Amino acid sequence: MAKYVMEFSKTGTICYTSHLDVMRMFKRIFKRAGIPLAYSQGFNPHPKMGFAQPLSLGYEATEEYIEFETQTDWDPNELYERVKAIMADGIDMKYCKPLNENIHKSLSALTEAALYTVSVPLNGQTVDDPQKLADDYLAQEKIITLKKQKKKKEQKEVDIKGMIRRLNFSAKGDTLTMRMLLDQGSTSNLSPELVIATVLPFAGLDTDRSEISVTRDKIIFVDGVEI
Amino acid sequence: MVIDKQLDKILKKVEKPARYIGGEVNSVKKDLKDVKVRVGFAFPDMYEIGMSYMGLQILYNILNKTEGVYCERVFAPATDMEDIMRAEGRELFTLETFTPVKEMDILGFTLQYEMSFTNILNMLDLGAIPVKSADRGEEYPVIVAGGPCAYNPEPLAHFIDMFMVGDGEELFPQIALLKAECSTKQEFLQRCAELDGIYVPSFYDVTYNEDGTIKEYVKLYDKAPDRVKRAVIQSLDDAEFPTENIVPFIDTVHDRCVVETFRGCTRGCRFCQAGMIYRPVRERKPETIKGIVKEQLANTGHDELSLLSLSTSDYSRFEDLAMELMGMCKAQNVALSLPSLRLDSFSFKVLDEIQGYRKSGLTFAPEAGSQRLRDIINKNITEENIYSAVEQAIELGWETIKLYFMDGLPGETYEDLEGIAQIAKNIIDINFKIRGRKGGRFRVTVSVSNFVPKAHTPFQWAAQDRPEVLKEKHNFLSERLRMKGVTFNYHETATSNLEAIIARGDRRVGDMIYRAWQLGCKFDAWTEHHKNELWQQAMEETGATLDFYAYRERSYDEILPWEIIDPRIERSFFERENEKAKAGETTHDCRLGCVGCGMNKHVKCFHGADESRLQKIGKEVSSG
Ligand code: SF4
Numbered sequence: 001m002a003k004y005v006m007e008f009s010k011t012g013t014i015c016y017t018s019h020l021d022v023m024r025m026f027k028r029i030f031k032r033a034g035i036p037l038a039y040s041q042g043f044n045p046h047p048k049m050g051f052a053q054p055l056s057l058g059y060e061a062t063e064e065y066i067e068f069e070t071q072t073d074w075d076p077n078e079l080y081e082r083v084k085a086i087m088a089d090g091i092d093m094k095y096c097k098p099l100n101e102n103i104h105k106s107l108s109a110l111t112e113a114a115l116y117t118v119s120v121p122l123n124g125q126t127v128d129d130p131q132k133l134a135d136d137y138l139a140q141e142k143i144i145t146l147k148k149q150k151k152k153k154e155q156k157e158v159d160i161k162g163m164i165r166r167l168n169f170s171a172k173g174d175t176l177t178m179r180m181l182l183d184q185g186s187t188s189n190l191s192p193e194l195v196i197a198t199v200l201p202f203a204g205l206d207t208d209r210s211e212i213s214v215t216r217d218k219i220i221f222v223d224g225v226e227i
Numbered sequence: 228m229v230i231d232k233q234l235d236k237i238l239k240k241v242e243k244p245a246r247y248i249g250g251e252v253n254s255v256k257k258d259l260k261d262v263k264v265r266v267g268f269a270f271p272d273m274y275e276i277g278m279s280y281m282g283l284q285i286l287y288n289i290l291n292k293t294e295g296v297y298c299e300r301v302f303a304p305a306t307d308m309e310d311i312m313r314a315e316g317r318e319l320f321t322l323e324t325f326t327p328v329k330e331m332d333i334l335g336f337t338l339q340y341e342m343s344f345t346n347i348l349n350m351l352d353l354g355a356i357p358v359k360s361a362d363r364g365e366e367y368p369v370i371v372a373g374g375p376c377a378y379n380p381e382p383l384a385h386f387i388d389m390f391m392v393g394d395g396e397e398l399f400p401q402i403a404l405l406k407a408e409c410s411t412k413q414e415f416l417q418r419c420a421e422l423d424g425i426y427v428p429s430f431y432d433v434t435y436n437e438d439g440t441i442k443e444y445v446k447l448y449d450k451a452p453d454r455v456k457r458a459v460i461q462s463l464d465d466a467e468f469p470t471e472n473i474v475p476f477i478d479t480v481h482d483r484c485v486v487e488t489f490r491g492c493t494r495g496c497r498f499c500q501a502g503m504i505y506r507p508v509r510e511r512k513p514e515t516i517k518g519i520v521k522e523q524l525a526n527t528g529h530d531e532l533s534l535l536s537l538s539t540s541d542y543s544r545f546e547d548l549a550m551e552l553m554g555m556c557k558a559q560n561v562a563l564s565l566p567s568l569r570l571d572s573f574s575f576k577v578l579d580e581i582q583g584y585r586k587s588g589l590t591f592a593p594e595a596g597s598q599r600l601r602d603i604i605n606k607n608i609t610e611e612n613i614y615s616a617v618e619q620a621i622e623l624g625w626e627t628i629k630l631y632f633m634d635g636l637p638g639e640t641y642e643d644l645e646g647i648a649q650i651a652k653n654i655i656d657i658n659f660k661i662r663g664r665k666g667g668r669f670r671v672t673v674s675v676s677n678f679v680p681k682a683h684t685p686f687q688w689a690a691q692d693r694p695e696v697l698k699e700k701h702n703f704l705s706e707r708l709r710m711k712g713v714t715f716n717y718h719e720t721a722t723s724n725l726e727a728i729i730a731r732g733d734r735r736v737g738d739m740i741y742r743a744w745q746l747g748c749k750f751d752a753w754t755e756h757h758k759n760e761l762w763q764q765a766m767e768e769t770g771a772t773l774d775f776y777a778y779r780e781r782s783y784d785e786i787l788p789w790e791i792i793d794p795r796i797e798r799s800f801f802e803r804e805n806e807k808a809k810a811g812e813t814t815h816d817c818r819l820g821c822v823g824c825g826m827n828k829h830v831k832c833f834h835g836a837d838e839s840r841l842q843k844i845g846k847e848v849s850s851g
Binding site: 012013014016017018021022024025027028029030031032039057058086088089090208209210211 | 230236237238239240244245247248249250251252474476477524525526527528529530560
């Protein structure tokens with residue numbers, strides 16, 4: 001048994017597939033590539049593989065990770081070549097390497113933050129000083145919004161301020177670009193959707209959500225961990 | 228694939244946008260420079276339904292293997308998508324290249340069930356294509372349609388330029404290539420009309436008698452055939468079958484490898500259209516099947532395999548094939564599913580092995596509750612067959628038994644319905660006997676569907692029960708099936724009556740469909756979308772009455788609208804079978820000897836089968 005990690009990006013129409021869709025696709029790709037994965041034990045065995053973090057439907061991503069365990073040892077480059085050769089358009093495999101031996105948790109358990117770029121077309125609206133907008137927004141005492149709760153109908157009020165690690169706004173042409181470093185992972189997790197939903201009214205912008213695009217640029221693991 | 232801003236915006240607003248993006252593994256990309264004919268293959272329902280239908284994959288594969296032809300897929304957008312498309316002025320497009328469907332040379336619809344017909348009109352309209360053939364000039368694609376419902380094409384005659392009836396493997400590529408040779412639509416339709424399997428409605432005029440029945444068909448084009456012979460391929464083994472199936476991103480109804488083992492059926496159930504129109508039996512060889520399985524698994528990465536036919540265990544070399552496939556699947560962690568097995572000891576061995584401790588329900592389709600009525604419909608299954616299979620099943624650990632019946636069958640009485648309840652009760656008792664007083668979590672599900680008389684069957688002349696009669700029967704059954712451990716389901720009567728109008732409708736029924744669509748009917752196969760009041764209104768306004776189309780028994784003298792199609796089964800066979808039904812006589816399975824349906828005047832029956840075993844299986848089936 002051996003553990004590997006592959007990096008990939010996701011761009012174009014394939015972004016309209018969900019986390020589970022991509023998961024299922026990878027599972028099939030490994031089968032087609034003739035790479036037998038290790039299976040979990042129990043009544044309902046499933047192949048040992050997983051993403052560092054689920055990616056929301058509709059988002060692009062530049063630096064995603066999938067970790068998996070094979071039944072036998074492989075040359076990582078061979079794994080990379082085989083998967084790359086049959087991967088669906090829009091998912092670009094970057095490399096494959098053995099997972100750092102000192103890692104005993106899943107990559108998802110090691111994730112603590114993620115960096116996103118959000119592009120907002122202004123459609124003629126103006127933002128005079130984008131960075132000041134970001135600073136003013138963060139300078140609010142609380143940033144309250146409604147959040148969906150798991151398995152419940154009613155939404156819950158939350159203060160997301162503490163989960164925003166950094167905000168950098170810039171404007172070029174007719175587009176406002178918001179870069180945001182947000183808590184991500186099992187302990188504290190903030191979706192860019194909640195930031196978008198609170199920044200726009202704060203800035204007095206009325207761009208429709210369907211015109212806004214979101215890219216996850218980077219997943220950040222807990223301090224010092226080398227995968 | 229990069230898409231335009233407008234579509235991108237639309238996709239951000241809809242549910243399950245992956246239904247509309249194409250680009251799945253094994254979907255076909257072609258350089259348009261090399262393409263002479265572009266075909267849109269349209270399935271008039273949602274992506275998840277259409278992608279589970281093997282016929283689409285078969286023809287997609289064959290057309291795309293034809294040089295110069297590019298086949299792209301089109302599905303009915305869900306209502307949320309449709310609303311936004313209409314609001315934004317976005318026309319219906321193909322999934323392969325996002326090209327508007329009106330730019331195709333041929334747009335073909337597959338007709339799997341009558342309740343999808345309004346979706347066809349809606350899809351044409353969403354594609355900015357005039358719905359009626361008469362309103363379409365040369366600038367629009369030729370609209371074609373095929374599939375089982377094309378065996379009664381008349382209700383769609385106003386909307387479809389040309390029907391393809393019968394096996395499509397040879398016919399569809401042939402007409403696609405012909406398209407490239409023709410400079411006008413008329414020329415194309417005329418040349419196609421000379422081929423077996425092609426029906427061009429505009430080449431015929433229909434006149435009616437005063438009582439509303441058909442007087443005659445008048446040919447408007449000399450060379451059009453008097454009756455359109457359905458297309459038949461002789462060798463299924465030589466017919467191309469896909470090995471690079473498209474693998475959807477999203478969950479679909481069936482998401483698995485599928486191989487068709489044989490086509491056709493020998494049993495001769497008198498209500499069953501599929502059992503008639505796919506005759507004769509033609510088998511694919513075991514080596515071919517195994518080869519396809521191997522390649523499909525390698526090319527898709529699926530972890531489930533299923534076999535396609537009208538009755539899995541009627542394949543002449545079924546036992547050997549099942550054993551080998553079981554071995555192949557086990558070695559690759561693939562689940563094997565074998566639908567509609569005849570439950571003999573071999574099948575139990577197989578099922579026990581492939582389902583292990585995760586046993587799904589066992590299914591029986593006695594169709595009628597008494598031997599008398601089963602003889603009338605020629606359904607060859609006895610209660611002893613069922614009970615002995617149920618006993619074995621319970622002993623092997625099955626806990627769910629599903630029973631399928633029909634009500635409203637010709638000659639049905641309340642005693643036959645009582646018989647349905649009795650069968651359910653006997654099965655519950657068998658379980659008590661084996662498992663003791665408590666009986667475990669054992670369940671029997673009884674599903675009853677309303678008989679809909681279908682074209683090209685011995686019951687094509689029969690009257691359908693009126694809704695009040697069906698409702699009374701349902702009430703009776705609900706009452707009698709109120710037993711512990713039994714669940715009873717039945718179908719909506721209004722939908723069955725509507726299905727009956729369309730299934731045996733003539734051209735005038737097309738007006739009703741058109742009006743219903745105008746009133747807003749679509750996705751009629753989905754209970755949540757089906758709008759019965761609107762259909763009632765459409766019937767009233769267009770004069771299509773249930774009395775005439777659904778509840779009326781036809782006489783043998785009448786010209787039936789679907790007889791413009793020659794299924795290659797003789798009318799005398801249908802009449803004979805209908806008379807035998809009235810006399811309560813059965814007709815044996817034609818593996819035991821030809822019963823003279825007429826098919827063998829055109830093709831060889833049982834092509835590819837191991838004939839020595841056919842007899843044996845036929846005998847086993849007959850003796851239970
Ligand atoms: S011709 Fe005879 S053997 Fe062939 S399908 Fe008809 S009844 Fe069966």
